[in-house]
Amino acid sequence: MKLLKLILIYVSFSVSTLSAQDLVSYEKISSISSQELTTTYGIIFNNGVDFYSVLYTSKDITGAKDTLSGLACIPDDLSLSYPTLIFQHGTVSSREDVPSNLQGGYQIAEIFAGLQYVSIAPDFVGLGTGRGVHPYLHTDSESWAATDMLIALDELSEELSIIRNEQLFITGYSQGGHAAMALHRSLEQDFQGTYKVTASAPASGPYSISGKMVDFTLSDMDYLTTAYLASVTLSMQAAYPIELADYALNDVFKSDYVSIIEDFRDELVDLWTLNEELTQLLLTNTGNIRPKDMLKDDILDALLNDPTHPMSVALRDNDVYDWAPEAPTRIYYCDGDEQVFYENALLAEEVMIANGATDVQAVHAGPGQNHTDCVTPSITGTIFFFAGFKMTSSDYNLDNKGAYKLLGNPVGDELSIVSNQEGLDSDYSVISAYGETLLSGKFSGTRSDVSTLELPAGYYYLILNDVQTVIPFVKL
Numbered sequence: 001m002k003l004l005k006l007i008l009i010y011v012s013f014s015v016s017t018l019s020a021q022d023l024v025s026y027e028k029i030s031s032i033s034s035q036e037l038t039t040t041y042g043i044i045f046n047n048g049v050d051f052y053s054v055l056y057t058s059k060d061i062t063g064a065k066d067t068l069s070g071l072a073c074i075p076d077d078l079s080l081s082y083p084t085l086i087f088q089h090g091t092v093s094s095r096e097d098v099p100s101n102l103q104g105g106y107q108i109a110e111i112f113a114g115l116q117y118v119s120i121a122p123d124f125v126g127l128g129t130g131r132g133v134h135p136y137l138h139t140d141s142e143s144w145a146a147t148d149m150l151i152a153l154d155e156l157s158e159e160l161s162i163i164r165n166e167q168l169f170i171t172g173y174s175q176g177g178h179a180a181m182a183l184h185r186s187l188e189q190d191f192q193g194t195y196k197v198t199a200s201a202p203a204s205g206p207y208s209i210s211g212k213m214v215d216f217t218l219s220d221m222d223y224l225t226t227a228y229l230a231s232v233t234l235s236m237q238a239a240y241p242i243e244l245a246d247y248a249l250n251d252v253f254k255s256d257y258v259s260i261i262e263d264f265r266d267e268l269v270d271l272w273t274l275n276e277e278l279t280q281l282l283l284t285n286t287g288n289i290r291p292k293d294m295l296k297d298d299i300l301d302a303l304l305n306d307p308t309h310p311m312s313v314a315l316r317d318n319d320v321y322d323w324a325p326e327a328p329t330r331i332y333y334c335d336g337d338e339q340v341f342y343e344n345a346l347l348a349e350e351v352m353i354a355n356g357a358t359d360v361q362a363v364h365a366g367p368g369q370n371h372t373d374c375v376t377p378s379i380t381g382t383i384f385f386f387a388g389f390k391m392t393s394s395d396y397n398l399d400n401k402g403a404y405k406l407l408g409n410p411v412g413d414e415l416s417i418v419s420n421q422e423g424l425d426s427d428y429s430v431i432s433a434y435g436e437t438l439l440s441g442k443f444s445g446t447r448s449d450v451s452t453l454e455l456p457a458g459y460y461y462l463i464l465n466d467v468q469t470v471i472p473f474v475k476l
Helices: 034-041 107-114 139-160 175-190 209-217 227-239 255-265 271-286 297-305 310-316 343-354 375-387
Strands: 015-017 023-032 049-059 065-075 081-088 118-122 163-173 199-203 329-333 360-364 404-406 414-419 426-432 437-443 447-451 458-464 469-475
Touching: 023 139, 034 107, 049 107, 049 139, 065 107, 065 139, 081 107, 081 139, 081 175, 107 118, 107 163, 107 375, 118 139, 139 163, 139 175, 163 175, 163 375, 175 199, 199 375, 209 227, 209 297, 209 310, 209 343, 227 255, 227 271, 227 310, 255 271, 297 310, 329 343, 329 375, 343 360, 375 469, 404 469, 414 458, 426 447, 437 447
Parallel strands: 081 118, 081 163, 163 199, 199 329, 329 360
Antiparallel strands: 015 023, 023 049, 049 065, 065 118, 404 414, 414 447, 426 437, 426 458, 458 469
């Protein structure tokens, strides 16, 4: 089995306008076949995907009613019943760089739809059709944008005759990791009895904004994505207008940096232009690229040393690690991540377990890999993690309706693959929890025995490629 090849690029109409409160409209904007998906990503897909741009009722950062946008990725075989997956996208450059425009990392939602999930990807508040400044890393709006789209999906499913089972999966990367964690917490704490999370896999997210991220971004080391500091500041100002009424941009940033940040706020430049401009200004003024040098001295001191300062309180209000998930949760990270400090994941694991969570694990997806390179092993690991729970009504199930099984699970130093049908031959692979192929071979006949002596104790997936079967197992 080829490893997943993700290419993250920020790369017939049927319109239905409804009077319902939640779903405003939807429009089919594109489609892709299963063959095209397989060619693009190097793994077997059972179905193609139809893409719908969706408008739905929600609210803006002030709480006023607003129409938000998002992308729905629907398997093109509507004869089956599918689980639902919510993909929370990462940092984007502008309001146009979003999933509903087939940008903003939408490919992850596409991949999961090709793997038989009904996938939705909200654009977020203040992006796409949403009004105002995007409240970057604002926990509550990341949650309500996704929850309201999930409600709208019920109506869309009825309109398009989509059959969905009760399973619900959540994932996201970078900002989306933070948003996935925020959504998971909200659904378990605020929507019990309405939605039940099956499994969650946030990746490379800044879960400790007020702690790990402040220390990381405001250190004496260079930090090359300086625009994040400006974006978070604008977000907190928009989300906490009363608490931060005394902290305009001129009160937070030194004068040299205010004008270009205002241009970004007013959508005259995008995030990456802002980042380039701030980087050049810092180099000219200080010879370094340290975000701390943009801040006024009293603000820098408060962020580093005063947890009671309104800015510190606002940031802490958007931390998402201090709770106990009920659903199985894997928190993927890479220790070479130069944008999101990997200790965010380790802290989340530690605190969640201390709070009583029974199935939470921080997974080191790619040793030494940076923020961009960490995407592929993180999403690959997520695919296999979710496969251990996923149910559809198709033949592509975890045990292929019993055609293949393991003799015993957990396994010891040998696993035995057995089939109740003769002549069902297949190549097989054994994949680690973070997507690394560790063993491979050929299954033939009604039984094959595979040595697992070289595998350390842990959680793995047996992939029977030719018959599209996934069997999770534990090695003791």
